[in-house]
Amino acid sequence: MAPDKKPKKDDAKKFKKMKNKTKTKIKKKKSKNVSSVPMDNRAIDSEWWDIFWRRNSPTLGSNEPSNEEEGFKIFFRVSKKTFEYICSLVREDLISRPPSGLINIEGRLLSVEKQVAIALRRLASGESQVSVGASFGVGQSTVSQVTWRFIEAMEERAKHHLKWPDSSKMDEIKSKFEAFSGLPNCCGAIDATHIIMTLPAVETSDDWCDQEKNYSMFVQGVVDNEMRFLDIVTGWPGGMPISRLLKCSGFHKLCESGERLTGKVGMPTKGEEIREYIVDGANFPLLPWLITPYEDNDLEIPMLEFNQMLEAARAAAVKAFSELKGGWRILSKVMWRPDKRKLPSIILVCCLLHNIIIDCGDNLHPDVVLSGHHDSDYIGQSCKHIDPIGRTIRENMTKHLQHCKEKASCIHNI
């Protein structure tokens, strides 16, 4: 959006001058001038929704919602309140000012609300630009421009919705993880998923070809107990092994250098301490700060119980990615020859929108269909890498949890 900013300022200056000159005239003919010259479209536009709803509500078929509020959520994945918040975030970047502003077929400037709605619909449905344009009465080119402007604006304006939590927030996350999974000091769950695409037959590197012979791009994310993304990395090709993906991430670097997941907690059994950690499945390596489940065939009961706890915590990441790809279907549909420089931005913005929904206390409509697993077509490949310190930590945790269980059963019996 940087290139658009200067002309906008110039435009704003021009219109200030215009306003001063015509001040007296405007006073005399208030309503007429305002309606004929769209000086500023800061006023919240709701007309677009009425038209959109009339045009598209029948398309919902048997799942037709009982009221417009629900319909809004199905179409745009967010409530009207959250929608207004998103509009407020990007208003400065998307506001249309003549002569450079986007105009629709009738020659009127596109309101920020309509632009956000177009972009959200495109991301939420994953339908073609033509279909989305038809549902709003705009052309494909407009959908393309509006969506990209929205993505660029969100990249800049919504960054604060995706950040690593501070220590007080982290304490809260840890206690909630422990409450529903039983794992102490767990800071989050990590997972990765493939964003599948088609690429030109010529001049396409095999690096993008993954284990299932799809061209794909990875997105790796760490989530908290509320399925909020705390850290993501995307842009790396799907042909990369997950262990390498992890190693390429800044998260790995920070953890290895002791700048992240550094908090400790005492373990009452032996007086040992365990550092903060995150959890995931067997496709990630076992590290001191990344705990994975036991994989042997003949596991003892404490190990199996540990695996269950780990699975409960890990489910947060699996569900988060399922909601991400189910809610923002542009990520779950096979993209047709996307620009690989733009695709990471689109993935990021979908993650930001996912977080905004959570931060605003919103949630996906139950009618939005989610798949059981975000990467259902991919067979999990276990990573054989086991760090000795990580193994020791995992064993200590298992013992500690077993001890806690025995202690609790004793108290219960008494």
Place this chain on the structure above:
Amino acid sequence: MVCSVSTGKSGPNWLDRLRSSRGFPSGEASNLENFLNNPTSPDLKQPDPISDHNLDPNPSKNDPGFDRIQKEDNQLFDVMTNVLFELFNYGDSNNGNFPKIKKSCRKQSNPRIYIPSNNDINENVKVHSEKESRSDDDNSQVAGVKESSENLVLRRNEEEGDMSKGNLSGFSLTEVTVIDTSYKSWKFEKLLYRKKNVWKVRDKKGASVNVGSKKKRKQSASFMNGEKKQKVVDKEGSGREPEFASNEVTYPTNKSVEGHEKVVDTAGKILKKKEANLKSEKGSTPVILIKSIPPRQRRDATARHCEHCSFATGGVCAVGVCAVAEWSCGGGVASGCGGGVDAGCSGFRSSWWWWVCALWVRWYWGRGGDTVGVWCLTSCGANVVCGELVGSDLV
């Protein structure tokens, strides 16, 4: 100079006329061969500005003071002149005032394509350093070697070979745009090297994270045989100091950002330098231009036959798209339908529909059309219905 003239296609009379018009001795082809092999032939009257200048009768020569200074500096002057001749490739000096440097013909009698192997890294480095010195040379265009597609590929290979100083030979290279929220600056570009299961990540020098600025890309990226010219320039700028971090995985730092700016500046300077070079040469030595630009394109901007694309063998460019030089006619260009639209229709290029599409795009742009509004007239490959957008599925 005459090497760009296709002797196979033109008759001897025409060649004779050209020779005589340029002041070269006319005769049989063998004489011409001799002429090429022995540029110091006494028959030759080379339009050499430096030697002309030296031989030019100067009124100040009558001045005894001038003679004295000339004698004192004679040795130094000879050395400098030889160096200049060597540097600008004007051929050997035919001035009798200073000793001639015997020089073998620069060109091989039977040129063969050089394919660099892993063992030839040191040799590659030498070639690369020579190339660098050439690119620094203001008169590098004078060399005027017509770079065929093989040469371009070779140059790229050489550069990649140079990049492979850190044991990266044999690795495939992919440029990736990464977003990682662990860093202060979320978005950056990386070079990903892969050799089977070995993956290595390097910082991309001269990387730009300015995504979505199609105008910039249009201006800077001109396509030549499926390779972005910008890349070559970038590599010229970046290839000089191939600094790699010791770790396999490197991370963006402020230092690399500074380096990036410097590289962009360098690349810009080189471009400007070359432009200025071309302009100055245009006025003085038009023959050189004949060498660097294929004759057909020079004569007719709407030439239909493309010499740069993969359809060189009898292929017909869509309305001389390649002659515009802003985008190639699609030979190996990922930009697809006439260029500019990412991904595009290169997959079905063999189909005649591609040409229809390319024609349409050209017409559309001619009318000031927007690239994102370009439509394809037919399907662009598998799973795409008729009428789908040409280019990216995304915005």
